[in-house]
Amino acid sequence: MGVAGLRTLLVCLVAGMSAALLLLPLSPLVQCALLFLVAAITWCTPALPHTSAMLLIPALALALGLVDWAGVGQVLLSPIFSVFLFSFLLAALFRDLALDRIALNNLLVWSSGSERRAAVALLISSGLLSMWTSNTAAASLMLPVALAIGGMGQDSDNGRFLAIGVIYSIVYWGVTTFAGSKVNLLVAGATDFDFVGWMALTIPLVSLLWALSMAWLWWLYRPRFAQVPVPAGWQWTNLKQSLAVAVVALTLVSWALVGIHRPDARGLMTAIPLAGALAFLLLGLIGPKRAWQAVNWRILAIFVASMVLGKIASQVALGQVLFQWTEQFLGQLGPIAVILGVILLVLVLTEFISNFATAALVTPILVSYLAPMGLGQGSIALLLGVVCASAFVLPSATPAMGMLHASGAVRQRELSISGLPLKLMVLVAMLLVVIRA
Template sequence: MWNSFSTRQKIGLVFGPVLFITMLVMPLPEGMSPEAARVAAVAFLMAAFWISEAVPIPATAMLPIFLFPALQVMSTAATTINYGNQINFLYIGGFMIAIAMQRWDLHRRIALTIIVRVGSNPQMLLLGFMLATALLSMWISNTATAMMMVPVAMAIIEQNKRHEHLENALVGDDPFGLSLMLGIAFAASIGGVSTLVGTPPNAILAGIAATVYDIEIIFFDWMKLAVPASATMLALTWFVLQLKLKDVHKSEEENRQLRASVRHELQDMGSITQEERHVAIVFGMVAAAWILRGLVDFPALVMVADSAIAMLGAFILFIIPARRENGGFLLDWETAKNIPWDVIILMGGGFALAAGFSESGLTEWLANQLSVLQGVHFFIIIAAVVLMVIFLTEMTSNAATATLFIPVMGALAVSMDLHPFALMVPAALAASMAFMLPVATPPNAIVFASRQIRIAQMASTGIKLNLIATVVISVISYFLLPLIL
C-alpha cells in the first residue's frame, strides 16, 4: 500500500503528523495559549497534507470537525457551523446557476458571439478568446470555462495549421496555437478574480472576513476593486501573448476564413432557444441584484445577503419548465447535484480553521509576533506577500493556499495597525495568479493536455506574468484598496 503513494505524498504523510505531535508536546512560545498551540498544530498538519496532497484536499479540510473538539479548542457544533457558512451558500447558488447555463449551452453561445464580434486577425482573435474566457470565468468555474473553450480553439488551430502547412509541426512550434491556448488558460484564472463566485480564494476571503472580523464583503464592493485588477492583468497578458504572433502574417482571405470557422460554430448552434433565454434572464436578474445591493439601500431587505439572492435564483431555475424536456425544468436535481461539493467542503474547512485561529487567540498572538515588521515600508510587504503566495500556488491548490495564508495576513495587517484587508485582499488576489506550471491551476493543466504547448514555454511566459501580476496587485492594493473597502 505504501508504494501507491508518490514521494511527495510520502513526505507529507510522515512530515505532517510529526509536525502535529511536535507542536503539541513542545514548550509553549511566550504569550501563546495552549488552545492556540493546538490550533497551530492542526494548521501545520493540514498544510503538510494540502501541499503534499498526501490525502485528498477536501478530506484534509474535514480534520477540524474531529480535531478541534478532541483538542478542546471548539465544540463540534461550533466547528461544524462553519461548513454551513453563508459564503458556502453563495457558492452553491452560483454553481447551480452556472450549471444551468452549461446544461443549455448558453455559455458557449456567449463565448462564440464575443469571439465573432472581436476577432478580425490572429491578434484580435486571441483577444476575443481571452475576453470570452474571462467573462465566463467570472460566473462559471475556471475549469468548466477552459474545458468549453479549448475544443472551439482547437478547431481553429487545426484549420490554421492546414493553411500554414504545419500539420506535422512539433508540440509548441505553432505560435498561433501556443498563444491561443495560453490565452485561454491565463484568462480563465484572471477573469475568476473579478467576482466573489469566480474563484474559491475570493469566497474564502469573504468567509474568513465574516468569521474572524465580522466584516461582510458585498458582491459589488468586491467587483469595484477586482474588476480593475482583472482588466489590467487581462490587457497586459494579451499584450505579452500577442508578441508571439508578431511574425504571423495572414492575408485578408486567411483572416476571413479564420473568422468564418468561428461563425460556423455559432451557426451550428441555431437560433437561441427558449431555455437559453430564460436562463439568461434569471442569471441577469441575480447579477443585477448582487450589483444593486451594493448601490441602493433597501431597508426592507437589510437581512438579505448575496448568498440568499444566489439561492433564490437557483430555486427559480427548478420551477421554470423546459420546452425541450417533456415535463422537465431548466434545472433538475440530477444536474444540480453535480456541483463541485469538494470545493464547498474545502471552504468550510478553511472557515473552521479561521474560526479556530480567532477563538484560540492564535490570530492575536501572530499579530504580536509580526509587529517586528512595522519598520518596513508597507508597499514592500504587500509585494513580498503577493510574490510568496503566487509562487506557492504554483505547487498547491489556490484554495488551500488562500485558506492557510489569509488569516495570517489579516493578523500581520492588524499588527501594523492597519485594516486586516490591507494584506488579506492582495493575498486572495495573488492566489489566483499562478501562470508557470501545468499543475498550478486546472485551466493550465487542460490547455497543456492539448499538446500545443511545451512546459518550458508555459514556464517562460508564466514567470513574466507572475512578476507582472505581483506589480499590478501590489499597486492596486496599495493605492486603490483603501478607497474602496
C-alpha cells in the first residue's frame, strides 16, 4: 500500500470513528476510548496534517456533551496555553535579534572555542535551570540556544542531538524539585514528602537516567563537534536586544517565583506570560504579523485537544477502569505483573493527555493499591514521579516536547526512534525499584 492509500485508509478510520461517536448510543467511557484512538491517528500519523484536524477532538467532545464551552475556556485560559504563546514569540525574537548568536558566542568564549564543552555546558545548565523555573520556562529559554549551537557544525546530527538532549535534560531534572513540575507537588503530597526529602529521593535515579539518555543520544546521532576560533563575548548591538532580555528575564523570574510560592495562583500563572508577550508587541520588539507567523497553531491545537482529553478521562474515571482491567487480566500472574501493566499504561497515557493529567488520574489509585503490598512511600513516589514525567515522543505530552516539535528541528519519526527506547529504559528501572522494595 502506497502513502496515498495509507492516508486514505487512515482518513476513513477517523471518519468512521467520528460517525460512530456522533450516531451510536455509546457510553461516555467508550466515547472517551474512541476519542483516544482518533487522537492517536491524527497526532501520530500524516492522515490529517492540518491544524483544523487537530481541533477534531474538542469539536467531537463538545458535540457529544463530554465537555462544555466553559471547560474549553478553562483550557484556553490555562497557564500552559499562555506560556506556549510567550515561548513561540521568544523563539522568534531569539532568531530575529540574534540573541541566540550572543548566547552561543558567550558559551564558546567560556569553553575556549570547544564546541563539545559548550554543548555539555548547555545540557547541564538546561537541567539545572529546569529544577528552579519549571520545565516549560526552561525549554522556552534554552531550546533556541541549543538550535543555534547545533547549527554551528556542518552536520545536522549536531542540531538533533542538542535539541533533543536539551529537552530530555529539562524533563529529567525537572522531576527533582517542586518548582520543576506540578506533577512533583501532586505526587509528593500523596506520599508525604517535603521539598528536601523529594530532592534526596529523586536525584540519584534521575542522575542515572539522564546519563543513560545522553549516552543513548550520543550513540544514536554521533555528533561531530570541533574546535573553533574564540569569538567576541558579551556584546549588545542595539536597544532592542537589551529590552528583549529585560522583558524575558522579568517574565521568567516572575513566573518562577509565583510557581514556587503560589503554585495554585492559576490567574497569575496565566497572566505573567501573556504580559510578557504583550510587552514584546508594545515595545516594538516584534510586529503583529511576525508574531502571528511565529505561533505554531498546530501545536497549540494539539495541546488544547490533549487537555480536553484529560478532562474527559477524569470525568469518566478512566484511570480506575484501566487499572481494574489490568488487575483482572494480569492479576493471576502476581502483583509485579500488575504493576508492570500499570506502568505501561501510564507511559502511554502521558503521551496523550499531559503528564499532570496522567498523574492526577493514577496517583490516588496507585497509592491506595501499592501501599498495602508493602511498597514503601519512597518507591511509590519514585514510580509515579519518574513514569509520569517520561514523555519523550508526542507534542501533546509536555509543553517542552511541544516546543521541540514546533521548532521543526526534529521530525516525529526521529523523536519516536530516540524516545521509545528511553521509555523502555524507564520501565526496566521502575521494575527494579519495585522488586528491590
